[in-house]
Amino acid sequence: MDTFSYVLSEYASLSKTDPFGTWLLFENTDLSNAAVQKLRQEGPILPDHITTVKGLAKSILHTLSPAARIIDPEEQHLLFARIGADVWGKKRIADTQTENLVNLFITLKTNKLILPAGEEKFNSIREIFRRYEQFCTENDCCDSILAIERAAGIAGEMDISTVLCYKLYKPTPLAGDLLSSLPGKITTLPPESGELASLPPVCSEVSQYCDAVTELSSALDAIASLIESGVSPKEIALLTPSLPMALPLLDELVPDFSFLLDGTRHTLRFTAGEDIPIENLPPVRSALAWLAAAAFDCRIDDLKIIIESPCFSRKKDRLTAGRLEKAGIITKTEKGRAAWRILAARLAPSRRNEIEKEYDAGFQNDLDQLITRLDKNLVRNAPLADHCAALKTDLADLGWTVLPMKPQDEAARHAFLRLLGKLGQSSLADRRYSIREFYAILCRFCEKTTRISYPESENAFFAGDLRSVAGTKIPYVFITGLSSDLLPRIEASIPLLNAQETARIQPDRIQNLFDASRYYFHSAVCTAEKQLFLSCAASDGSKNLTPSPYLTRLADPIQKSREFLSHSLTGNQTRAGELLAAGRGGECAALFGIPSLKTAAEIIGIETVDRTGEPGIYDANFSADELAETFDAVYTEKTEFAPTVLERYRECPFKWYLTDHLHLENPADFSAERIIVGTVMHKAMERFFREFKRPLTEENRESAVSFLKEIVKAEFDERNIKTPSWLAMQNGYLGEGDLESSIEKIIGLEIGFYNEGYRTLDEWLERTVTAKIINEQFTVSGRVDRVMINERTREFMVVDYKTGKVKTHKELVEGKALQIPLYTEAVSQETGSPAKPGTYLYLSDDDAADKNPYFIGKKQADAEEIRDLAFETCREIREQMKNGQCAPSSADECPDEYCPYKRVCRFAAFREEKA
Template structure:
């Protein structure tokens, strides 16, 4: 038996092509393996001869001049959508989901040469739709990519290839088998018999992020130890969900301190979230339902040539806050006329041409002209933006070329089609460089060999992951149609898993995460069959940006030259300062006094940071070290989302009462969903957070409304002008400036300041300066009697108000004023030592902190 290795199959292919290049074929199972074959063969005479069965069908149709047009997936969707509306008689929103399910069912049936069961109403309608679709294809001499397999069978018989090397074809469908046997009577088959040879370890991590971070750290170390990136393979059963998180995690890692860690994969990144494309989708949406569209995205887009006349996204946001309206043409603000003119121009552009368009093709032409006029077509963009623009235009080309594009298409459907196309069919490659290792689906490793293999995400729910039903069908219907589907899928999964593990030549690391977005995971049975997972030994992330801060921190502490460090924006300046400065202690009174003597206006956050830890203040406000952990975390974005939601709501409403409770619930739920969606984060943890905010009687939203009812019951209301309001106070020579989240007031003049927290709240009154100083500021601005300030925690799993102050408001304010004065003096004196009693496990500067090295006197 021949060794089942891709190298061997490729060597045979190369050998045969020397004498018969046109009629030697290498057929592999999927695009991943095809790409690897290209890498091994390097210069194949004819690229089409290295193929999957699906692309083989296309090549046959093309080369035999069948005259059949292969329709792209976008066109297939348009046809299915039109037929579904006619046959299923549903509203468009439901038709969208039905259409996706019908396409999935059609593909499965076609691949398995099976007919749709027509003994139920739903089945009959599906069968009717499939038959109408096939009739359309016949009339128009067109096929989709899957039906092409059947059309290619008679032509394949005529072609009869000389040499066909089939490499590890395991999950071939009936239709694929028919095509193969028509194409060749004597295939040379390579079948893989997985034989694990590498040293294998089975690990468990606490979370999915930890699993990815630790794997990235290991990969960086391997590369620095001379292992080339192509010798490292990362496999996962859930590639689509892993890629966005990996992209986020890997961005923080560097190999040899300078080169970002990247990966390569045949999967493509959807363009829907690339800012330049998001702005175009917002433009189309503005022409349909302007009030529901966030025009800030358009104002923010530097690629649109709009006469902005000083109107920025921030100004628009302020106008919305003040007026509580998104009636863009009639916003009443100080900036009235200019703002209205700018918004009217945007809306006119979005609406005018589309008003006269009726068919999909006309809408596409109108959009192209708008984009041309707005300068988007030619505007200089980043490489990713440029690639996304090219992908967007080819999506438009494919849609415009579809026959169904001649049909009438309402504008809301146009937006739906574009959004779906950007999400599903138009993609750009992930950026890569010389450190790019490979990541792929588990099944792509069958029969291949790579020295070092990591297989991550091996939880019970991801592998095996076999649904008992086909889309739209019941378990029974699925069983009748494909009786051995479950068994076959289970066998295939087991085969691919063992093949993936056997693909490792030297080391094989298998792992799973015990929790994923708060839910407990159990290990896959395939994993436990190998061995019980051990708790992974957690390595320090030396190759991540936070890791590098540690080294820099030692140097700062010892007043030495900074080593080459990354992730610290001011590293160069800091190093320069240390090099050129007189050899004085880092925290010389003289230097600080000179710098901060003139500092008269400060924010409460500036003072709070110092109150908590003078050394953290020094790193954050003086050296301006980048806080990578915080900057990249979803937590930061969650804070923005909730502030936006509550700002919008309380500029429209002054309270929530029992009468308005239900309406408030609906409105806030919509605002939260929209803002979470707008954040553009597609990770599972983000989805889970959205659910925790919205789902059920124990949700954060339900708890939030209960608390708001209590405020209203006490007689508090919120004036729109006291939402996210800038406040200022004079504290005997020190000026305090900041923005208060919300001020609630009673008719008798009592008020209190509320601060939203989506994470932890402060529990120590000595370091909580924001609430009392804002309270003083509000008193100085509008008078009234302050009550004790409150934190309103609105976290995904916790909601409620709290305050760290035990005494009354006057004591709270007096203490804070005194502390503010002391802190300013201490800063001027250059006192910046670490906090000796620090228990802060989450300090972003933990790695830099001198305290961890040798205490405060170090």
Template sequence: MIKIYICPFSWHKEKTPSEEVLRMIKLSESKKSVLYISPSGRKAEEVKSSFSAECKTWGFYSLDRFINKILTGTGTGKYVDDKLKLILVTEILSSDEKYASLFNTSPGTVNVLSELLTDFKNYGFASDIPGLKKKLTALLDTYDRVTERALTSVDILEKYQATIQKLGFSDDVDRLSLAGALLGNNKTGYDILVLDGFFDVTAKQKEFFSPLIKNSKDTVLLHYEEDALEEIKGVQSDFLEFAKTLGKTSVVKIKRETDLRSLAAQKVTKALSLEAEVNGIAHHILDLKKNNTGYRDILVTFPSMFSYIPYVERIFPKYKIPFSTSVDRPYVSLQELLPVTLLLKCILEELPRRMVVDLINSPQLLAFDKVSRELISPASRKAGITGGFLQWEELAKRVKNEEPDYFEENLENIRMLESDLKKVFLALEGLNKNMDLLGFTKGLRKVLLLLKYSITDEEINKGFQELLNGMEKMLKLFKGRKNKPEENARLFLNILSKSHYKQEHSAPDSVRVLGVLDTRGLYSGHLFFGGLSDGDFPLKPKQEMIIPDKARKELGLVHFLRRIELQRLHFYRLLQGPRTGVYLSYPVQKDDKLVLPSNFLPEIIKPPAEQVKAAALTTEELQSKEGRTEGLSGLFFESSELTDKAKAEQYIRSVFSRNAEISVTAIDRYLDCPFVFYLEKILKLEILEEPKFEIESAAIGTILHNVMEGAFEPGKKIPEKIEEKIIRSVEAELKKTNLHEFWKDHIRNRVTLLLKRIIKQEQLIFEEYPHVYCVEKKGRFKLNNVDAAVKGRIDRVDNNEREFAVIDYKSGSGAKKYFDKTVKGESIQLALYARMIAVEQGRTCGGLCVYDLKEGRARFVKKEKVAELYDEALITAEKAVQSILNGDFPKKEGKGSNTCYFCAYAAICKKS
């Protein structure tokens, strides 16, 4: 006998419909045992907690756990989960040229193909391959390629089946079929079967439920529906119709005791971001707590749990809100697996600075010294490293050139850091080769051993080792195609993204934070339903690259419209569930992109919540409130002038070495803005902006500087050989870089375009200055009236018998501006460089030149202006250095200048 209870979405009692039905069974059939099965493990656990006394004779399971119970001790072989399925599909695609011509091995294609194979198996098509091909041929009569791809996917299914059978492995569908077969020959051991909340079921699930229901003396089905809701009235349950065919049925309808909750009457909060949304939910929860609502009476759900759970984990503890959650985290997101992810990304992106810094600082990698962990971030920033093997290899040289004092102070530590960086290079050398995925997996094991990789969490470590073992066992069956290092890294990252670790966080009296499907049917007084943005709920459909949606519908597979129907059903069921209130919300932006509200929501939406009006509850908020009370003046630094001149000079001299050697660029920085000089050079404040990889400015600029250095050497110039030298110098420089060939060709083309202009400019310079005196030369001279010295590095100096010209290369967009400032005397770099050469050479300065390598143009200051700039620069430098040593750091005059507008310190510099 099958008894069907038609339950309402809303109950508004102290029990859920599930608990009420089980209570009635307990009263009427007190001596009988009950087997309770729900689609959700959380639902089964919560119902179980209400019947703890009956747990000795009653069983409470989710469907997955019940299948595991049936299969315990049956020897089903290794379980093929999503990650192993991805590996298997990838290798199948690589094993035959026919597959490669129709499908690429990108993560997106492999994921879609894996899901399609699962659908084929779930709906019973794997047992009739010829029949499936016949149906697809009949349905797909539009394009030959569409038909070919669909039929080839069936061939891949056949090969997939043969492979896992050969290995003795089984996937979810195989386990379900085996469990159903075992049920056909055995009783469950319980008197009454209760199936709670099953709605859509596949053909293979029907094969499982059929013997389960037939072998049970009595079966109770709980089905949830609301005929009065027009929006979901036509959504039919496959499971309900299927169950009615299995035996004699009776229907009991449980009446709803209150009115349905109107969607139009609900307020929807539009939050400014995900963080603001979770903050708003936390504030509301605290308000409910003040009104004596228990934490256990509150449910929080998000369609995209993975996006929101990090905010919940950070914000709820800040407000001292206890919470329980259960979320499947991809391995790629786990802190313990971060070193593996970073290693793979270092292969993909050629050792980017941020990733190498994080890699060295990974606590799971025990091979690196503590000194290296502390030093790598500041040292690499001072060295101007953006990424690439060559830049990291030159770390010490770069630091020495840019910050010689810092280099001397940290020489031993920098050597230690270089030693640890070599371990990284050695590790990656073993993976940066063309090899198959099996070789790459074995190589990764060796790399992790070399870097002393250690995972303290036993469960995560066990799961990761099982992943590697399963991969190696499976991959041995294939003669794998050799992939480029980047392809292997990308494949492995995709596998980690599809490998999940169930992370649970529980507390006795706590707010439950669960996914949408786990939240259905749970008892609550209040529900916070966040993340209701278009694309997340309803979920944006995946592009069906293989079987068109119309054909899926004809085959009986789940299709797009059915997915939308089911999500709409879940939405309205959740809306009616809570006893007291529902709080709906969505963010206006996510991942720096604007988002639209879910089309399930009503059209009238509340504006973004003003979080500043909420009561200050955390230390952070109290401090913010206190700052606002004190007024804006507390936010700004005032102009600085150190009052004790003797102590100021003593300290500042120590900043610029004992001899007070101040660089030419530092003096220019002081002239530009004394206050910024004070913040950067004296207080040592830094704007922590990560170096960005910009091929134009970073790579081309450095390479062109080096090209010019290599093409010109001290001695008499030979104009007819300049072109040859530049071309040779370009190739020599490109050989040293690890740039992709595309960018190397781009640089060659760039130099080719500039070459004619450079040769023309060099011809003009040669006529007046036929000799090169020096390139990349360090210079220094003592000031006359101040006990200090000026130092700098000069790009190039050309000369004739009487005079010399200082040439400064500039490859960025600021060359023209730099030249204009030099002419006006606002920048004194060139003139001070000239004085360094004059002191050494005994000749007169005849030329100051800014050589724009971006345009291939040399701009010379007019000859009659040079002597004036040369003399004034010394006076200006002495005044500036004296002011620095005196501790005078006023704010720059000239409110509203471009320099101030783009200044990184504008937020703390309030001008009168």
């Protein structure tokens, strides 16, 4: 019998004769929960007697000091925030400061440490801790750590006959006080000592995979195989040094795997030793958006969540998120009650008929009702209890509290209501908060402290960190993530203390952390009874990783390449793609997840491999397929096209097919910052021309430069991105040292335009323009970045901003650059003014230039010829769309090195796996 089973049977036999006097202590709740589950199968038990040191302390207080209230982490946080602000003489202190204070307090208490003596800077912190403890004493309450301290003082009065302590690894000094003050007989089963000299014989594999996704996917595939072979999911554990880091990936990957039992396919499931924060679960997201909309003057993103939320029983006919988004773009509205209330009036100039205007009126009416409803109960400033009550009333009125939900959402809803209840009754209930502070408080607690358990399921394997199973036995164990950045993971200093201060009060901290990391790794290895699989990854997607030294001391990992994952839906789809592409469609029978060729074509996930053979549906060439009819119908009916969409088709029909026809979301947006910086600079340039009202002359050069710099800085800051690459881009625009910044170059160019007589009027910024394609029944319509009018010659010039690649003269004369000629024609048709060849203003972080594609040296392309070519190209493209021609234009060359669809593309160079 293993020691875990032994201690359970010992407890079971002692508790038969003395259930109230017998206690069983574990070092964490994962183990105590596992023990409760096992013992329940044997007969009735007192679950609160099978617990941790914290749980025991609470029980002692509950029995001997029933009036004492244990305060929750939420109330503790608010108390520290309030006391910290009072002591430091501030209105409020930052959340991280409060968090650090709480963590420091807990660390000092549990380890019985005191702040470094004689240090002036710690006086105020000492005062904060003193006031907090004084509050707890005066109000007869304590948090879970002070509860251990108090319980240690009175534990002798408890009626305890036996305490079984199961492998408690180095209890903290505070826990030690409580354990030593317990009456009765204490039986301690010590943790295994000593180091592993070699891996146990059950270890089947020690592998290194190319990245963390492949590593975890391979483990999941092996787990599914085990279950198919008859192993119960309950006999399998997947462990990792840092569960919070692995959980998001597990949540994403596990549903892709399934196993076949008795002819039925079941989705793989897991349950975790870590609870799920409720912040991002749909009912909570909706409730927080409701509050945020009221608090932050109706930001468009909050309104969109409210409108689309399935958790509110609102009527949703005329007010849709899509419509609001479009209206927001046309009227440039991102927030503001006042702006939303006149939306229909501001849309009127862009409406062409009465039907559209009538629809807008209905839409406006619904939007007005929503805004009025938002402000019915919620108020700007109120006691915490009133905020909680108002939000609860709103949620009840909106049907949020009663609408049927999936079990996990239901649990999140209850947890959120419980949180509101707790805050409404806490000792801070009467304290006044602004609605924004209330929103920040709820967001923090929904992210950090309010959690729900993973759903229990018979078919779920266990996922936990290395500590969660220490000292137990599990038949099949997978330990993943064994890289040196996670094992050992050492936090050298205590919060708010530097390394020297930490070393002064806790000299053995680092050594203890090393010892603990090694101990838990070795005990996790020893958990495996039948098979053990160890693995690590060579990259986490952004940086290279090396195997943990604790692993390499025992074995050198073997490099494993990516293999066919037979239990993964996407793995099967990829394999189907390979087989179909190689003309071996008959071999698809054993695969799953590919219901038909048509569906397979729609699931672009299969389009990841090389193919040979005749062109056809798997080249995204639908002209001879039944789908051709759909293409014909859709693109005959469609009579308005955006130049950007046409240009995308001209660049790569397959990219157009994915983006504009199938509307697939970007599968991997690895160039996000590059895209965001484009938006930032477009917005900055628009703001500059709207707000800087002085002539762009040499005299004003300096003020124009600082004006634009301020705008660019504000726009960069607003994105709240802290990556080094983002900051480097920002520095490039704003300038560092003596080098000329991009902004200075931009202003230099603008002064040049101004001197030539060009002016930019507000109405020609970010304006929607439409060109009718001559002799055709369709138009092209889009938003031009800017149109400059020459006040001397009355000529206009279209300007398109580019922060990335600029189309060349060659591309223009080959009909691949459509935006500038089409926008120029649109402005020409609208104003009747003469046109100058439009230009690209290249605005990158290290350069700014006027890159006019009409010119090659001094030679200018014929603008009329270019326009006619653009028209002809539009006609051709529409015909090709109607025919369902969506294949990449070239098999040898990809036109966009940053294309986000690389991973799902038919373009041969990107297909990594062969059948």
